[in-house]
Amino acid sequence: MNSETTEKKGVWRVVQREVARMLSQPVYVFCMVVAPLIGFLFFTTLMGKGLPMDIPVGVVDEDNTSITRQVLRNLDAFQQTAIVKQYANFGEAREAMQQGKIYAFYYIPEGTTELALSSKQPTVSFYTNAAYLIPASLEYRDMKTMAELASGAIARETLYAKGYADSQVMGILQPIKMEMHAISNPGLNYSQYLSNILLPAMLMLLIFQVTIYSIHSEVKEGTSKHWLELADNNIYKALAGKLLPQLLVWMVMGATYLVLLYAYWDFPLKSGLWPMALASLLLIVVSQAFGVFLCEALPSLRWALSIATLWGVLSFPISGFSFPQIAFPAPLKALSYLFPLRHYYLIYVDQALNGLPLHYSWVNYAALLVFLALPLLFPNRLKKCLLEYQYTR
Amino acid sequence: MKWLHNILEVFREELHNSIFDEGVIVFFFVVPLLYPLLYAYLYGHETVREVPTVVVDLANSTTSREFLRKVDATADVEIVGHCADMQEAKDLIHRRKAHCLIYIPVEFDYALMEGRQAVVELYSDMGSMLYYKAVLASCTEVSLAMNQDIKTQRLVGATEKQASTFAYPIKYEYVPMFNTQSGFATFLIPAVLVMVIQQTMVLGIGMMAGEETEKKRRGILEPHVIGKKPIEMLFGKSAAYLAIYAVISAYVFCLVPRWFHLAQIGHWTDLVAFLFPYLLACLFFSMTLSGIAHNREVFIIIFVFVSVPLLFISGISWPTCSVPEFWKVVSWLFPSTFGINGYVKINSMGAVLRDVKPELIGLWIQTIVYGITAWLLYYRSYGKHLKDIIEVAEERLQARWADYL
Structure with missing residues (x-):
């Protein structure tokens, strides 16, 4: 006991102790x-250029004439689709799709050419496997473009031959045309769309868990009293000393993903770096605060970790970055605002994607600050737990 | 029959341990019961309908109003405001009152009158790809229908059919199979269901193994461990976890899809024949991994974050053909990769067992390989090692006795 009373105390000492702990346990x-x-x-290398290329597509050409073969050659020229195989009939192609060998196939029924030549407008069908949603929607786009081009080409020639002027031709073929502008993501880059939220979300999940583990494992190992004593029995000092060195590491990780997203990938960052840097910093600190809050609310390592896991994993879908929040059932719509990641996502859309002035997103920054106050709710419960709780399992 | 008796004893004790340990209950029961419900509820609407859209209609003519009225009537788009200029409209989007913008320029009407091509501009907030899809699909659909009429007027003397044939000598028809409304739930939930099984098994079994290691370190042994061969431990425990997961799987794979009206077009015998090796592979995979669990909780922090990358690596969202070789090989280490693909094929796409042969082979190989590694691991911890622990414990006990006396 004597050695302990003469030991140096204070936040700085707790910091030193924490650094030693972090280095000595591989789990940290x-x-x-x-x-x-x-x-x-993983996410940087998985999605490569941001769009899947050469998705395997099959063909059932029951007509098999020089014209249908020409149409198929046109199809193959698209970057995102690659015709890998011809199938003899519909059944074979469907089977190949069920086996996952192809994601889509064209079906050209017998007599297509004949009908086309006699102006009876035959139908060519395009079947996609919508159970795999992303490749299916990409192929849909390729097919649409191809259909426009293929149809347009023949008709255009005819109209020119009849002496119509350039401006009139398109007016006849397609009187009203849609021109789509995808604000900030003209190439519909999937990597941009996913990575911007997935990377911070993974970091958030890890911060939840490491924070909780680092606090409650002290109780479990029976070292929590020593930790508090070093902090002059002040729970705030104890937490500050413990979380500061962790915060530094998390900040380096946060900076790493910012560099990856906005420098290496060069994803849109219309607002400039600082609004997103601030959002990332807030997300990191809020995740720590949320971890501390769970430790206060649930005085047991396994329960706090379990709840953090549920909350963290649920954050991914409920933030609305993949399936939009406006399509949620009403109760979940409301619930989504209790997830810090939802606010981070909204800030990202406002700032990085749309480049709005900061005041448009102030509510979300403020919401993150509110999360930050969570640990102030009942710090004494945690202190009591650190002093008295006996790990039973 | 000593061995059978031993196995049964381990089975009983292990079942008891899993059902009465609140930490394990969370992963074996609460998560598998709750998560599928949450996800199915969240994605219940399948796709986004009535995306709030603002309009800047500078042409303000009969045709433009007709166009907008028809777009508003589609299921996917709802026009929530008419603005005088782009600035006002963009401001509405920025304040999240709307996600898409339809802009009809002044020239729209002149172009139509002069027989030129009239352009409608669409803008979408790229916060979600689904907004983009909704507004583009709806407007294209409406414009195609209107084009039909206009074309008929312009090609003097042509009937509607002739006009249509002229512009499109060949008609293209798009058929999304196995997920007819291109819905999110139909696409993602099956993968989540399969993933939940693997992840909860890893966490639950890891937690139980961690607890045993912890106790051993303190010199405590579960009584039912003593006197059992490693292989008996392996079989007894496997049987206990399998029994639990047979029930969980019935719930996850039969009831949840039924309650939420998800596609279930596979034949049940195929499904059972596929899910059985999946459960086995998951089981031995979890047991093998549990070898590194040196305490109860460490698994949760190490393994949870893997869930999301695993979902992506499986090919359910990012197509397998575009996954880099390296990650493809990594993905073969996890039962979920084969599990998700096989289950989706059978359940959502109506494949039969021979269609999922590669996945099935993958799962059986994993079962064998992880079965062997699990056995080696059990050999280490319940074989010689266990004898050492018992000896140490006995020595300690004797030492205490000596002290006491």
């Missing part, structure tokens, strides 16, 4: 450095 190194880097690397 893994979850704070290795895991986030693997995650970042």
Whole structure:
């Protein structure tokens, strides 16, 4: 006991102790450095150029004339589709689709050419496997473009031959035309669309868990009293000393994903770096705060971790970055605002994608700040737990 | 029959442990019961309908108003405001009152009158790809119908049919199979269901193994462990977890899709024949991984974050053909990769067992390989190692006795 009373105390001492703990337990190194880097690397390398190329597509050409073959050659020229195989009939192609060998196929029924030549407008069908939604919707786009081009080409020639002027031709073929502008993502880059939220979300999940583990494992190992004593029995000092060195590591990780997203990938960052840097910093600190809050609310390592896991994993869909929030059932729509990631996502849309002035997003920044106040709710419960709780399992 | 008795004893004890440990209950029961419901509820609307859209109609003519009226009537778009200029409209989007913008320029009407091509501009907030899809599909659909009429007027003397044939000598028809409304739930929920099984098994079994390791470190042994061969431990435990997951799987794969009206077009015998090796592969995979669980909780923090990358690596959203070789090989380490693809094929696409042969082979290989590694692991922890622990414990006990006496 004597040695303890003469020991130096204060936040700085807790920081030193925490650094030593982080370095001595591999689980910290893994979850704070290795895991986030693997995650970042995974998503950066997985989606390559941001759009899947050469999705395998099949063909059932029951007509098999020089014209249908020409149409198929045109199809193959598209970047996103690659015709890999001809099938003898519809059944075979469907089977190949069920086996996952192709994601879509064209079906050209017998007599197509004849009908086309006699102006009876035959139908060529395009079947996609919509159970795989992303390739299906990309192929749909290729098919649409191709259909426009193929049809237009023949008709255009005829009209020119009849002496129509350039401006009139398109007016006849397609009197009203849609011109689509995808604000900030003209190429419909999927990587941009997903990575911007997936990377911070993974980091958030890890922060929840490491924060909780680092606090409650002290109780479990029976070292929590020592930790508090070093902090002059002040729970705020104790937490500050513990979380500061972790925060530094998280900030480096946060900076890493910002560099990856906005420098390496060069995704749109219309607002400039600072609004997003601020959002990332807030998300990191809020995740720590949320972890502390769970430790206060649930004085048991396994429960706090379990709830954090549920909350963290649920954050992904409920933030609305893939399936939009306006399509949620009403109760979940309301619930979504209790997830920090939802606010981060809204800030990202306002700032990075749309480049709005900061005041448009102030509500979301403010909401993140409110989360930050969560640990102030009942810090004494945590202190009591650190002093008295006996780990039973 | 000693061995059978041993296995049954381990089975009983392990079942008891899983059902009465609140930490394990969370992963074995609460998550598999709750998560599928949450996801199915969340994605219940399948796709986004009535995307709030603003309009800047500078042409303000009969045709433009007709166009907008028809777009408003589609299921996917709802016009929530008419603005005088782009600035006002963009402001509405920025304040999240709307997500898309339809802009009809002044020239629209002149172009139509002069027989030129009239252009309607669409803008979409790219916060979600689904907004983009909704507004583009709806407007294209309406414009195609209107074009038909206009074309008939312009090609003097042509009937509607002739006009249509002229512009489109060949008609193209788009048929989304296996998910007719291109819905989100139909696409994602099956994958989530399969993933939930693997992840909860890894976490639950990891937690139980971690607990045992913790206790061993303190010199405590579960009584039913003593006197059992490693292989008996392996079979007893496997049987217990399998029993639990047979029930969970019945719920996850039969009831949840039924309640939420998801596609279930597979034949049940195919499904059972496929899910059985999936459960086995998951089981031995979890047991193998549990070898590194040196305490109860460490697994949760290490393994949870993997769920999302695993979902992507499986090919359910990002197509397998575009997954880089390296990650493809990594994905073969996880039962979920084969599980998701096979289950989606059978359940959502009506494939039969021979269509999922590669996945089935993958799962059986995993079952064998992870079965062997799990056995080696059990050999280490319940074989010689266990004897050492018992010896140490006995020595300690004797030492205490000596002290006491």
